[in-house]
Amino acid sequence: MSTAGGAATPSGVIAPEGTATRVDPGPDRAQYGLAAVLAVIGAWTVVDSAGLGPGFADQAVRPAAFGYVIGSALVLLAVLLAVATARGDRAEGEAGEDVDLDRGTDWRTLAGLAGVLVATVALIDWLGWAVVGALLFAGAATVLGNRHWVRNLLIGAVLSVASWYGFYVGLGIPIPPGVLDGVL
Amino acid sequence: MTVVVGWTADARGRAALVQGAHVARLRGQELVVVNATTGTAVVDDRFAGASALEEVRRLLASLGVDAEVRQPVVRDVTEALLEVADEVRATVLVIGLRHRSPVGKLIMGSTAQRILLDARCPVLAVKAEEPAR
Amino acid sequence: MEALLEGLGMALQPENLVYAVVGVLLGTAVGVLPGIGPAMTVALLLPVTYNVSPSAALIMFAGIYYGGMYGGSTTSILLNTPGESSSVITALEGNKMAKTGRAAQALATAAIGSFVAGTISTVLLVALAPTVAEWVVVLGAPSYFALMVLALIAVTSVLGSSKLRGFISLALGLTIGLVGTATGQARLTFDNPLLADGIDIVVVAVAIFAVGEALWVAAHLRRRPLEVIPVGRPWMDREDWRRSWKPWLRGTAFGFPFGALPAGGAEMPTFLSYITERRLAGRHRAEFGKGAIEGVAGPEAANNASAAGTLVPLLAIGLPTTATAAVILAAMQGYGLQPGPQLFEAEPELVWTLLGSLFVANTLLLVINLPMAPLWARLLRIPRPYLYAGILFFAVLGAYSVNFQWFDVALLGLFGALGFAMRRFGLPVLPLIVGVILGPRLEEQLGQALQLSQGDVSALWGEPVAVVVYVVIAALLLGPLVLRLIPGRQEPEQLEDEIGALEDEVRS
Numbered sequence: 001m002s003t004a005g006g007a008a009t010p011s012g013v014i015a016p017e018g019t020a021t022r023v024d025p026g027p028d029r030a031q032y033g034l035a036a037v038l039a040v041i042g043a044w045t046v047v048d049s050a051g052l053g054p055g056f057a058d059q060a061v062r063p064a065a066f067g068y069v070i071g072s073a074l075v076l077l078a079v080l081l082a083v084a085t086a087r088g089d090r091a092e093g094e095a096g097e098d099v100d101l102d103r104g105t106d107w108r109t110l111a112g113l114a115g116v117l118v119a120t121v122a123l124i125d126w127l128g129w130a131v132v133g134a135l136l137f138a139g140a141a142t143v144l145g146n147r148h149w150v151r152n153l154l155i156g157a158v159l160s161v162a163s164w165y166g167f168y169v170g171l172g173i174p175i176p177p178g179v180l181d182g183v184l
Numbered sequence: 185m186t187v188v189v190g191w192t193a194d195a196r197g198r199a200a201l202v203q204g205a206h207v208a209r210l211r212g213q214e215l216v217v218v219n220a221t222t223g224t225a226v227v228d229d230r231f232a233g234a235s236a237l238e239e240v241r242r243l244l245a246s247l248g249v250d251a252e253v254r255q256p257v258v259r260d261v262t263e264a265l266l267e268v269a270d271e272v273r274a275t276v277l278v279i280g281l282r283h284r285s286p287v288g289k290l291i292m293g294s295t296a297q298r299i300l301l302d303a304r305c306p307v308l309a310v311k312a313e314e315p316a317r
Numbered sequence: 318m319e320a321l322l323e324g325l326g327m328a329l330q331p332e333n334l335v336y337a338v339v340g341v342l343l344g345t346a347v348g349v350l351p352g353i354g355p356a357m358t359v360a361l362l363l364p365v366t367y368n369v370s371p372s373a374a375l376i377m378f379a380g381i382y383y384g385g386m387y388g389g390s391t392t393s394i395l396l397n398t399p400g401e402s403s404s405v406i407t408a409l410e411g412n413k414m415a416k417t418g419r420a421a422q423a424l425a426t427a428a429i430g431s432f433v434a435g436t437i438s439t440v441l442l443v444a445l446a447p448t449v450a451e452w453v454v455v456l457g458a459p460s461y462f463a464l465m466v467l468a469l470i471a472v473t474s475v476l477g478s479s480k481l482r483g484f485i486s487l488a489l490g491l492t493i494g495l496v497g498t499a500t501g502q503a504r505l506t507f508d509n510p511l512l513a514d515g516i517d518i519v520v521v522a523v524a525i526f527a528v529g530e531a532l533w534v535a536a537h538l539r540r541r542p543l544e545v546i547p548v549g550r551p552w553m554d555r556e557d558w559r560r561s562w563k564p565w566l567r568g569t570a571f572g573f574p575f576g577a578l579p580a581g582g583a584e585m586p587t588f589l590s591y592i593t594e595r596r597l598a599g600r601h602r603a604e605f606g607k608g609a610i611e612g613v614a615g616p617e618a619a620n621n622a623s624a625a626g627t628l629v630p631l632l633a634i635g636l637p638t639t640a641t642a643a644v645i646l647a648a649m650q651g652y653g654l655q656p657g658p659q660l661f662e663a664e665p666e667l668v669w670t671l672l673g674s675l676f677v678a679n680t681l682l683l684v685i686n687l688p689m690a691p692l693w694a695r696l697l698r699i700p701r702p703y704l705y706a707g708i709l710f711f712a713v714l715g716a717y718s719v720n721f722q723w724f725d726v727a728l729l730g731l732f733g734a735l736g737f738a739m740r741r742f743g744l745p746v747l748p749l750i751v752g753v754i755l756g757p758r759l760e761e762q763l764g765q766a767l768q769l770s771q772g773d774v775s776a777l778w779g780e781p782v783a784v785v786v787y788v789v790i791a792a793l794l795l796g797p798l799v800l801r802l803i804p805g806r807q808e809p810e811q812l813e814d815e816i817g818a819l820e821d822e823v824r825s
Contacts, residue, residue: 030741056501061763081481091743093743101537106537110536113535117709117730121723121730122723137707143535223540227545
């Protein structure tokens with residue numbers, strides 16, 4: 001691994017990197033993508049509404065009515081967004097208490113987390129919460145930058161088994177045990 | 185030809201820093217102080233703030249050593265330190281050690297151990313003065 | 318009055334007291350931790366609380382809400398990281414005070430001010446909410462429909478910097494609310510039987526607030542650690558008390574009405590309180606910008622008072638005006654409770670226990686938290702990998718426990734991605750959540766109104782209240798345009814600019 005996440009700054013200079021890229025960045029291309037997605041969702045909502053029946057006799061508002069209104073509103077908003085983007089409108093990312101927008105987006109970490117979530121979805125019905133929960137915690141913590149994966153797994157296992165019992169016994173929510181049926 | 189110190193803003197970091205400064209002065213070499221952090225916690229006690237930084241500068245000045253202090257935010261503190269050592273072609277890398285119980289070693293892993301194994305230059309390991317038990 | 322005493326008695330019962338303590342501690346903790354707020358916490362707790370009694374859960378949520386407001390001030394003062402817009406102003410003077418060695422006094426005036434403001438506002442809430450409920454209960458479906466439209470428009474167009482983005486978010490929320498077979502026909506279900514019951518609000522809330530935020534922070538994970546200012550036990554001397562009590566009261570007077578109005582928010586009143594205090598500071602005026610205690614006392618009181626104020630429309634009309642209130646509303650619906658005027662008639666015991674517990678939560682905050690400030694600051698050393706892995710863990714657990722199906726977890730991931738995208742593109746979260754919650758109810762009320770009038774659309778403006786509400790909506794939408802056309806009358810923009818300038822000042 002090279003100097004990902006910030007190269008060595010000379011003699012303790014306290015300034016985040018990447019601030020210099022703010023000079024006329026041109027239109028926010030990604031926003032066109034957002035507009036396209038909105039338009040697709042809106043169009044689909046309208047199409048879906050068109051396929052609905054007239055509804056019951058006592059329904060004063062036809063089931064399709066809201067779909068038409070909301071769907072066309074979405075399409076309209078998508079167009080407005082595209083126009084605004086072309087005129088130089090830029091999205092301002094949400095600057096939370098814990099987010100430093102001056103640093104670029106860390107796609108590697110994001111991709112790792114997405115992978116962990118997809119694996120969770122794929123395995124949860126088969127392996128059950130106690131196993132998948134532990135893997136989820138350990139995987140997420142490791143991807144987020146904690147290298148001690150043995151410790152992460154231990155914490156994850158404790159958390160997931162404890163939460164399983166907590167839900168099953170304490171709250172009366174019977175989470176299926178999965179492969180650990182009979183063990184837990 | 186440079187002496188590199190892995191510095192943390194605590195007792196063992198200070199021990200390493202003082203030792204490193206002495207070595208650098210004896211050899212007449214430059215000193216690079218590396219205070220790296222992963223930046224994953226809002227507050228990192230081992231990462232020096234303005235006041236700790238000022239204190240270190242004063243300490244180094246009083247020892248008569250001209251030093252460069254680096255504070256990179258990195259993915260992995262150990263690797264960052266080794267990279268700096270490579271970059272400035274360190275003649276010696278000074279690190280601080282702390283006492284670890286056997287269980288602690290097993291669970292936590294050891295930064296010092298990885299440095300000892302992976303460094304391409306001599307490593308000088310210093311222990312912090314421990315309070316008498 | 319009698320009902321309130323009874324409610325207080327209920328709130329002081331051991332079981333309820335435990336929930337209040339848990340809520341207050343949890344709320345303060347998440348308020349202190351950057352990136353995690355009360356809305357996310359309440360959302361994560363939704364699945365857990367389905368098997369707890371409604372009053373216990375609501376007591377806990379109220380504690381989290383109040384505690385979160387309080388915890389936010391701690392970080393503003395000790396770290397100078399104003400995350401939520403409502404605590405920007407607190408950081409302005411509070412952090413300066415901390416840097417000059419007066420952190421203990423800043424924390425104390427924030428805590429005691431929050432207590433004073435919270436208590437006064439809760440009294441106002443108790444006096445006001447039942448009255449409003451009585452007034453609303455006689456309203457027919459047309460007026461109710463109009464009120465809901467007002468709430469949607471207000472949260473969308475008044476808050477946030479870009480109205481276009483607000484409406485995009487609202488439309489997305491309404492679209493999510495369409496999914497399901499509530500109307501007797503399958504809308505947007507893609508013929509998937511798992512979507513027939515609609516998308517569970519728990520899954521949407523957890524995904525948007527918790528998963529979306531976790532992904533967003535993960536994408537900007539590394540940053541220079543901050544220096545936390547060490548602090549002992551908060552305390553104030555006589556002079557501090559003398560300088561604080563008036564700002565507390567004035568802050569309360571600003572905060573409560575703004576909170577009670579739809580979409581008043583906490584940002585405006587804290588700002589107004591700050592400039593008022595600066596104007597009235599007299600010989601202490603020179604201290605402003607260098608750590609004036611009035612500049613902490615007033616805004617902190619204002620932001621807590623506005624939190625109590627938002628409970629008026631929530632309880633009396635069933636309209637949420639903040640993210641946390643929206644999630645609490647979702648919780649109430651999960652219990653089959655219909656917030657609004659009916660609630661006071663159908664569940665008086667629950668309502669009064671909740672109101673009583675607000676006093677208890679407020680007192681607990683003061684008693685527990687004043688000595689614990691140094692301890693709270695230690696929470697900031699928790700590494701983000703564990704924090705956010707834990708959030709993802711509980712988010713998945715919550716979504717899975719709804720139906721024990723992988724499908725809900727997949728939906729969680731999908732809406733989590735949406736939550737991430739919204740943060741990336743600056744789309745506000747609140748209109749989406751309010752849209753998901755109010756959309757189906759809006760449709761229901763419209764149906765009722767038109768059914769009674771047998772399809773005559775003019776019935777929608779047949780009630781005087783409805784007409785008034787539509788006028789207000791028109792004013793909200795067109796007001797800014799008209800103001801811009803009149804030369805020399807640009808106060809709202811001016812105010813916004815000033816807030817922006819202040820925020821820049823704090824962040825630099």
